[in-house]
Amino acid sequence: MPAQNDEDEQKSTSVTTVPLLEPRDGVPEVVTTARGVADAAAMLARGHGPLAVDAERASGYRYSARAYLVQLRRDGAGTVLLDPIPTRDDLAPLAEVINDLEWVLHSADQDLPGLAELGLRPAKLYDTELAGRLAGFPRVGLAAIVAETLGLELRKGHGAADWSTRPLPDSWLNYAALDVEPLVELRDAMASELERQNKTEWAAQEFEHIRLAGPPAPKPDRWRRTSKIHAIKDRRRLAIVRELWTTRDEIAARRDIAPGRILPDSAIIAAAEANPT
Template sequence: MNKKKQADHQVPDYKIIDSCEHLADFAETINREKVIAVDMEADSMFHFKEKVCLIQIASKKTNVLIDPLKIKDMSHIAPVFANPGIKKIFHGADYDIRSLHRDFGIEVKNLMDTQLICRFLGCRETGLEAVLQKLLNITLDKKYQRKDWSQRPLPDEMLEYAAKDAIYLIPLAKMLEKELKARHRLSWVREECSALSKVRAASNEDEPLFLKFKGAGRLSPRNLAVLESLLKVRRTIAEKKDRPPFKIFSNSAISSIINVKPLTLKQLRADNILSLRQFNMFGAEVVKAVKDGLKTPENHLPVYPRRKAPVMPPKVPERMKRLKVWRDNMADDLVMDPALICNKALMTSIAIKNPLTIKALKDVEDIKKWQVEAFGKDIINVLKNTKDTGDFNGKQGYI
């Protein structure tokens, strides 16, 4: 891809929409467009429950910042996102798609993710800042990326920052899609984007908190009980103070507390795990959480769930090995991330099922239509020849 220089880096005029009435008017207008670009800002670093704080929408004619914290009813914009006749361009859409559905019930149809395109084109750096610099010679200043977007009023410099993110996505997508067509991969990305548009935020309210704690699987049941008790206390404090749990006290502090298991405030202070401020504010609750975890009856101690590895036929490891050789060589030829061609989970499913026809390959769980069309014959050839003892070079078969 050739670098394209762009002279005008100035922020175009933008409009702030902060009322239901103005949102309804805007939705009616933007619903006539064929392509729109979308970005959003959230506050996951500053509050207990993260939320969408700003939605940026740009077209060739308009550039708006929608304020969902002031608009009580966001339903007016939902039909625009659900309209399959409008292409919605995002960059790194996964989090945005989940958040829009979680907060507003918004579903996105006809998605095009420019970050995903970059991955399919073999770009080493796929962040928006790096991509715009390389392809459009545009420099984005990301210094406000981790600021508190829930504050109101937002400073002018943060509004101007937000107004820049979406406006370049339409020309960027046009350039990238042209390259995709040249490499005959546009249909691949479209199918992946269709799947991406259906992702949803996880709801794990009934699951133990320790399941999301790194290293929990190595703890004994008794230590798991202490960990769960500490995590519940931290979550309760975080919710009360409306702050992210990690800003109450860190995971590393929790790990240290589990190792020491202080039963008194004096012991907790002596171990110097918490800062003086944290100790004064939360020390008593931490000690109580440790005691509660240690008092858990033996028959109620938590057990970290372990998935038993499936019993595989003897040929499966060999099929996996040869599929990987083929996959990695194909990735080199196409200049693509190997995981896009066939990730480990999919290779495992294929190796276990051992489909020897295109029809059987289509029945493999999670395989995409584009993968079958582009690589189906190669995959079947690998599987059919696995019983041979020759050396497999991944491109020409066995030699």
């Protein structure tokens, strides 16, 4: 899951919280083989109820929305940490088990596209972040809403890390496992709150819209969002920005590197201002 205002989420809330420092069953080994995927699928099949789901990407480091770690948890089964890079072609047994389940995600639109690339798609969706918005919570980041509803303190800090790193540090894996630890309990708490506010059907419609929406269409003229482009006034210099931005984007997509790591916006603007002949 992407970092969602980690600093804001750690601000004090109106409730007393208990720190959630490690998963109750410990941090599982990361699944990296076809056999491991089959075993994880069988384990999750023995569980019951909705499936808590999260995915870690490498926003700010990679161009794509690819998932570099997938976290799954189901009552009666436990937690699975899956490395989808070496197992990408071996996920059919997992999809067969989990694609028929209700998935619980926080900010589902961030993770569903990358999971869909892996053939993982929910039959039903519950988005706890959107549920918080519909219920009128002032802060709906995962740590904030877990503290408010469950009285648990999730320590944030690795959401913006480079999850394409291998091997993944133990502290990152602990963080990742904790992100799905309270999700089903949070889902139940939010469902009760929405029921109290007579918003259950409204929420269900919104969840279904997100489930079926697919990835957003690329915005037109994305180059116009180059940082400090407002300083560029004439058409020739704007054309320089556009061409440099477009070339950078093509290179970034080909190499799967975040565009700002190929060439920062400041360099594009500086080149346009210099207006070389």
